[in-house]
Amino acid sequence: MKQKGITLKDVAAAANVSRATAARALSSYGYVGDETALRVQEAADRLGYRANRVAQALRSGQLPIVGFVPGDIQNPFFARIAHDLEVELRKQGHNLLIASSEESVKQEKELLESLRSLGLRGFVLAPASATDNRHIAKLARDGVPCVLIDRVVKDVRCDSVAVDNEGGTREAIDYLVANGHRRIGFLRDDSRIFTAQERLGGYQGALAGHGISVDETLIAVSRSAVEHAIDATIRLFSRRDRPSALFTVDSLMTQGALLGLRSMGLHIPHDVSLIGFDDFNLATFTDPQITVVAQPISEIGPLAARLLLERLQGSAAPPQQIRFPTRLIVRGSVSRPR
Amino acid sequence: MKQKGITLKDVAAAANVSRATAARALSSYGYVGDETALRVQEAADRLGYRANRVAQALRSGQLPIVGFVPGDIQNPFFARIAHDLEVELRKQGHNLLIASSEESVKQEKELLESLRSLGLRGFVLAPASATDNRHIAKLARDGVPCVLIDRVVKDVRCDSVAVDNEGGTREAIDYLVANGHRRIGFLRDDSRIFTAQERLGGYQGALAGHGISVDETLIAVSRSAVEHAIDATIRLFSRRDRPSALFTVDSLMTQGALLGLRSMGLHIPHDVSLIGFDDFNLATFTDPQITVVAQPISEIGPLAARLLLERLQGSAAPPQQIRFPTRLIVRGSVSRPR
DNA sequence: TATTGATATGAGATCGATCTCACATACGGA
């Protein structure tokens, strides 16, 4: 049950020097005699010494660990970002601790508290709420390095990496309108979530731009999970004057819509046109393939990691608010309404 | 940049007691006067005291963090398990640190060393190799609690949770043979990986059981990634006497096969029948839907977490080797050969 | 009254790495 625990003390004893000298030899700071340094190195190698990172952390006040708090690690979008973060951070000797908020502000708050007491060096966050963010503001105020991804929070002084949700959605709606659609359904997740708000804004703005009044009954709400999205889709399309097209705000909702429509015997794009926000593997496996608003997902994680590492190295530059453009990938799920 | 850091010392000062007494009051051990305990509690609350978990870890030698080392966090199978592990561990006040081995034994080795020096309390591993496992054996020998998932390693004394790879594969091959197939392709990932070996064994065993000799040229190897699987599929089906059916060893390979076959203009199940190991969302979105060997994925993570927690609580019971049965889910991707 | 035990508290040690400070040498120039 006991760890073996070869400590600096052991190494020092083996090399016949004091702990201080051994530390100097291994971390190469201060003055150490060449011959002594060699002897210590050798002893350390021979004993298989590895510094206890917890002890180091106690002194420095920080563990070389970065926390990642996504809404849901099972969402491929976040899984991809987690992977990219991990790769970048590892290069700098940091590890990544992943703790999902499960889109609960309460859980997010608890997690952050608990992880702070763990001495994590910084955080990459996708805040569960666009408004209730005092805990994040506090984090930033306390000087804990922090990068927001996917979702931006106002009034918090920290870096953020997100995409142009509003523009991306507008482009998609424009495309639907250009194809003759005027009754366009909108399937979104909890309005608490930042991206949902911005994407809704893009939807409303685009419609307004075309002189189409927003019909609130065409906007369906569901949790971001396939099963819930199925139900919401069915509700939306059960009405007599159903929409001729549908826009979904993330890939899980798109999947739900796909299944919901299929269960109702509605064909894409013959009966309903569909565009989803966020590209996903599955979109090219369906028949027809799904037209989507793609995010530059491969850039988000590495950039967030780099921003965070700069902060960890003490950068006090003003917060950077990065916004990537999106790209409409036209496949086969849109046609003119019947 | 500095953490605020309200320490036990501050609380003790505020409550006019020694650090020792404050500690007793807060962790409720030893004797403390009722009135004193209350005063300390109050002071702690007022100051917003949170114990420094790094300092606790230094004393106890262990951080309340469990490491999860999957092959690839982007694989939905592992993402799901990560989620389930996290939920279970959080209940016991532990956090989960995820570090992908990216199917590299070298990286796995380095990660484990680095995470051990971090004082992690235990590990959940999906070993990258079925054979080269001295580092894992050492871990187990040193008494570090350890649970293997998905992949079992011989000669290592630790718990494991896996599925009946051989039986599941055999059932699928039997089903294909029952449908009249005799030339059945097999698309597998690196033979180093445990599950690949067992699934190959199931394939060979099933064929032998039906008196069909194994044609090595029908066995294709690719890395477990969609793009690589596409190429391997195309190679396999470019030959004149191509197989009439294909079995793929995981969901990423199945996706690759799907795309590869489509790019060649081969239709499922008309031209080729297909069964994949591991169920995945996408399988029900294709037309036809894909017949798969499903694993009880919702049980693996929670069980692994429970086994690990028992070890953390000091259980010295003999290692448990759990094997879940698989289930063949018949959908529409298999028909009789032309 | 003396003694035992339960209760209550504080001083100080401990975990392991690292940093400060004090104390040695050595070597150069004056």
Next chain:
DNA sequence: TCCGTATGTGAGATCGATCTCATATCAATA
């Protein structure tokens, strides 16, 4: 020869929580 600086080393403090041990008080028992 003497002093200043560069070099090398060790003793001990530090980070924060917790544990051991010593001590102190009070009550109940012998």
